[in-house]
Amino acid sequence: MNDHPNLTGPGLAGTECLVLGAGGFIGLNLCRALSVAGASVRGYGRASAFPGALPPLRWISAEFSDRSMLTDALEGVDTVFHLLGASIPAHAERDPADDLRTNVAASVELLRLCRTAGVRRIVYISSGGTVYGVPRSLPISETHPTDPISAYGIHKLLMEKHLGLQAYRYGMRVMVLRASNPYGPFQIPDRGQGLIATLIQRRLSRRPVEIWGDGRIVRDFLHIDDLVDAMLRAAIYEGSHGVLNVGSGIGRSVLDVVASVDKVLDTKGAEILYRPGRAVDVPANVLDVALTQRELGWVPRTEWMLGLRGTAEWIASTCHPALLTLRSAGPLT
Amino acid sequence: MNDHPNLTGPGLAGTECLVLGAGGFIGLNLCRALSVAGASVRGYGRASAFPGALPPLRWISAEFSDRSMLTDALEGVDTVFHLLGASIPAHAERDPADDLRTNVAASVELLRLCRTAGVRRIVYISSGGTVYGVPRSLPISETHPTDPISAYGIHKLLMEKHLGLQAYRYGMRVMVLRASNPYGPFQIPDRGQGLIATLIQRRLSRRPVEIWGDGRIVRDFLHIDDLVDAMLRAAIYEGSHGVLNVGSGIGRSVLDVVASVDKVLDTKGAEILYRPGRAVDVPANVLDVALTQRELGWVPRTEWMLGLRGTAEWIASTCHPALLTLRSAGPLT
The missing domain is CATH 3.90.25.10 (UDP-galactose 4-epimerase, domain 1)
Structure with a gap:
């Protein structure tokens, strides 16, 4: 994986990683892959539906809004994978103001906690399916205008911008992955997504x-193994791009x-x-993933x-x- | 003013207009101009520092967060000029999460109230000086990427997107004016802006x-008379653009x-x-105002x-x- 010039040599072995939302579909798959890659993994979130599938890891069972648990969990962490808390699609649509007050505000607050804790890098899963809005052309590249037609997409975009601010202002390493629709093992059917x-x-x-x-x-549907592969690469990426599409194309x-x-x-x-x-x-x-392929040496396999x-x-x-x-x-x- | 093909014939005469933030610098100048144009004006906000300069109008002295006063104020209104409540620059920087919970959430909530009240049009003053971030070229056109380097700019951008959603989803007429730095009479010195x-x-x-x-x-500095002129034109604009720069260029x-x-x-x-x-x-x-000149038949004079x-x-x-x-x-x- 790390034979690409933009990826650092030693990879993730020994790196202290915190997965926010480790109990979910993407989180569980990510924890397994991080463990295989030799990272030291902490999982944060509600209980996993498949605890037996989790690799050895330190598990912090807490709500995202629990600031003191979060502060604890962040201590000594090098890389944060942020998979939760920005918005829940249906809630964001029903009451966008309340979504801002609760989920989004907590997610923005997290960034300050990460800074205080000295976190070096954040990998954030944004929504390639909603931040662009109605496409003017297909496939959609990262420079396409971002005019979401859902409150969920708007709030994901807001988080992207706040993450960009951390990078610009405080030199934090931020990778926003605009993911398409992931599918694969550990995605629970009939939950309104998937x-x-x-x-x-x-x-x-x-x-x-x-x-x-x-x-x-x-x-654009992407197998979870390919999404996780892109996330691991994003975690050791040293190039200049902060926002990348991750889809099948x-x-x-x-x-x-x-x-x-x-x-x-x-x-x-x-x-x-x-x-x-x-x-x-x-x-x-449909996402244009040419830039991601070039920058991360990644292809959906x-x-x-x-x-x-x-x-x-x-x-x-x-x-x-x-x-x-x-x-x-x-x-x- | 309304000899331009994109502007409706009868203009603002008799139109029921609500100015949110009427007590401020832009609001006061706008109320005066609306009154001259024959509109029926309601002013909402904290007390004006220059009550004697206000034209005859119905004044609603209330906080932006007062939902019941807002609902009252919106009854029968055709056009809302929204000049307040998104963010206060210093507060947004100091505590962006709290700014979301208070100012921004109230501003998003306002949109629902406008919908319920049957408001036909919203003219929103966004920030041409902050939503674009560090310019890649000058002057900056409306299609320039929007990567703010301040929480204030991010939250203005968020409001733009929520306004765009009202237009897309509910057919509300929304005009976002990305204004540069206005100056002129009734701007109070030494307030940290201006x-x-x-x-x-x-x-x-x-x-x-x-x-x-x-x-x-x-x-980019723009005289308040020119900004107000653009706002009055935006209020009767029937063209296809929803976001326009308003600056001196x-x-x-x-x-x-x-x-x-x-x-x-x-x-x-x-x-x-x-x-x-x-x-x-x-x-x-520095804002590129070619599109605005074309669409509104406006020039900074x-x-x-x-x-x-x-x-x-x-x-x-x-x-x-x-x-x-x-x-x-x-x-x-």
Whole structure:
């Protein structure tokens, strides 16, 4: 990984890393990868749904708003991975003022705590799917205007700007990764986020699939292993860019995804329920990842159908033990 | 004024206008101009320092955070001029999280109240001097990246995005005017904002002038009459642009301004105290106003030395009655 000129030699071995939001989908996968890379890992957040999948780490079970626990957790930390607290999409939409008062203010306050603690670097997961708003062209590069059409996207953008301020004013090393839609093992279906996990779960349990709009909106889906790979590289990146897109660079419509899932599960023709389109959904989002490839020496490696199959196997084994037969299915065509 | 194709015929006559922050420098000048234009004016805010200068209007003396007073004030209003509440520069710098919890959250909440009240249009004064950050080229057009180096600038940008959301999502007519540094009558000296008023006041009272940095930072100064003219045009604009720069388009260093003031007052050679430069100050800011000129049929009309002289006369007569002789000084060269 660290043979790229922008990445430091020794990598993450021995580095003290704090993962904020370690109990979630991205956090859990990240903790595992950090552990493999030899980092010393602290996890902060609510309890993980899969504690058995966590690597050896120091776990701090606390709310993000708990300033004294955060201060404690930050002591001696070199690199912070910030995966939580900016906003929850539905809450931000319903009451943006309250989202500012609670989630966003806590996230901004965190930056001051990081400074006080002497944190050297922050890797922040922003939202490549919402900060740009309606795209003027595809794929979307990092210089595209940022006019979100959701309060969630606006608040992510606000955090990006406050992080940029830390870099400019205090010399903190800040990496904003504008991630597309991650999918893969440990993403819990039916939580209102994670189209692929939810589709697979619905198909496996023979429940109808729900789609907002006509299914033609296009999104960029990225396997979690590729996102985590980019995050580890961002943590040792020494180049000049502070904001990078992290996506597959490939656009797929929701109906395409349904078709792919049906192919993996051999469930074609199953029922789809069409719901009204949502005002927060941009018509299309595909990220241009050329800059990221060049700067981080990174490429998304997970082949689409293999990624889906692995995800389906994880959901089947974790959420549907009765369907474990899927594991022994033949190779994909 | 309304002979431009983008401006509606009848203008503001009879329009119900609410000015939030009517007691301040911009607000007072705006209320006077709206009254002359025949609008029905309501002023909201803390008490004006110059109540005698206010035109006939309905005055609502209340804090911005008073939701019930705001709701009352908004009833039947067509156009809101929003001049307050986003942030106070020094407070935003000292405690950005608290600024979000109080000022910014109240400002975002206002948008919901406007929607509920059926407000048709909001004209918002943003900060052309801070939202762009360090300029990559001069003059700065509206498409320049927005990377503020101050929390104040970030929070102004956040408000712009939330306003854009109202336009996109609910069809509200939103005009964001990114104003440069306004100066002119009714700007109170020595309040930490308003370089020109403060310089004039210091010179008139024979106190030393303080400058942060070496005096070479460049700013765009705009006479308040020209800013108000742009605001009135923005209130009847029917074109497609939602964000416009409003500045003189001319860059002047702080030392240039000191020299001009000294020329107007005939106080050349007076003392300057150099203070350390401030981290929040970008090195230069000059706005490109070509788009605004085209869209609003607007040009900044106030000649620099005449604008300074009028400002000096107002300060002399209001704050220094003993120096009223300035009024009878000869024509400027």
